Amino acid sequence: MLAPTERAKAKTKGKPTELGQAIRRRRKAMGLTLEQVAKSSDLTTGFLSQVERGLSSPSLTSLMAIAAALQTSIEQLLSVPEVYSEFVPKDQRQTYSLGTRGRFYEKLGPGFAGALFHPQIVHRPAGHVSEKMCHDGEAFCYLLSGQLEYHLGKGIFIMSPGDVIHHDTSTRHYSVVLGENEAVELWVTTSPIKDTGPSGSAAE
């Protein structure tokens, strides 16, 4: 157990430094001086300089003011997007098979660092029932082919190709593949696929 002063010092390390870099990056991208941001955020140039160089950590309220001055959000500043893009032609998708009754994933690129979106295409055979799920995040699904019975909270939807569904994943949800054909689903979720994919496998 750290002594109080040492504990406080230890807690200063880490994220604030990346935050400072993100703030400077954003400020320069917008062509603003420290003085301009200081004025907009009602802080001083000296403090902003220290924040950007990781020598000081802003309070949440000051961080909000800085984000507003930079016309961005705290979320954007806290996650440091690096310019990394990937184009994935159809024939270069990576395929993952979980060996559970013919269901497999096509992961659509690794995504750039800090990306919010985690896209994938899921193939499921007729009759497949997904695990009932409920977790923080957001999911968007576009049905490419097949037929789904989608259970979302108390609601039940029959999905056909071209249909979409977009919901907060904290609502309990699961789906069943209807008919004689496999279902092909395009998913964009906020959680990495491996952890919480649109369907789990444990209950199957």
Add this chain to the structure above:
Amino acid sequence: MLAPTERAKAKTKGKPTELGQAIRRRRKAMGLTLEQVAKSSDLTTGFLSQVERGLSSPSLTSLMAIAAALQTSIEQLLSVPEVYSEFVPKDQRQTYSLGTRGRFYEKLGPGFAGALFHPQIVHRPAGHVSEKMCHDGEAFCYLLSGQLEYHLGKGIFIMSPGDVIHHDTSTRHYSVVLGENEAVELWVTTSPIKDTGPSGSAAE
């Protein structure tokens, strides 16, 4: 100009209260006591109680510890998603026409409050050239039909149906519809469509 003490007081209002509620909501959802979270985050129950009730604002470092103890992220705690979901069958998509050379949008539902995703389907005629864009955010595109020449930073990609591209929108980007047929694109972006859609219209 506020006096120093008044200024500090004024800066305490706002977000921290919503943050406190989010923290309590998350903690209760996980069935944890203040004691357990306090232990995991190396803070005291007294402080957490005050944070949850908006009487204190945690430093960024403490907020990180709290988020870790709650197995979530700062981003999740700072944005309070409300449960609102919508299923959109194919034949119920709302269509928006901008009257610019046959391009039109099919907006895929309004999205629930606080949603990060803004999905839409865009139809563009052969030869269409989008505006060159560069703005904060993230975009994912799945090409449903047609052919695109996608310019992303210094890179140029020819997209065919089933191809995807996922990038940070701060990289300059635009696209051209190739061939004799229209292009149909499924987009999921972090910005509302009306503001910064996958293609603008001003330059056309």
Add this chain to the structure above:
DNA sequence: TAGAAATTTTTAGCCTCACTAAGAAAAATT
């Protein structure tokens, strides 16, 4: 290229508040 102007960094310091420990009160359990 030198000097002026703009911008950023440094320094010293204040005082508020982030956070604690301990006890009281409230809620839950037995």
Add this chain to the structure above:
DNA sequence: AATTTTTCTTAGTGAGGCTAAAAATTTCTA
């Protein structure tokens, strides 16, 4: 109803969030 658990309250500390002013560095201009 008594006990245990959980949350809230209180008093207080000290460090760091943030300032003002000066110094250093960078950029711009003639």
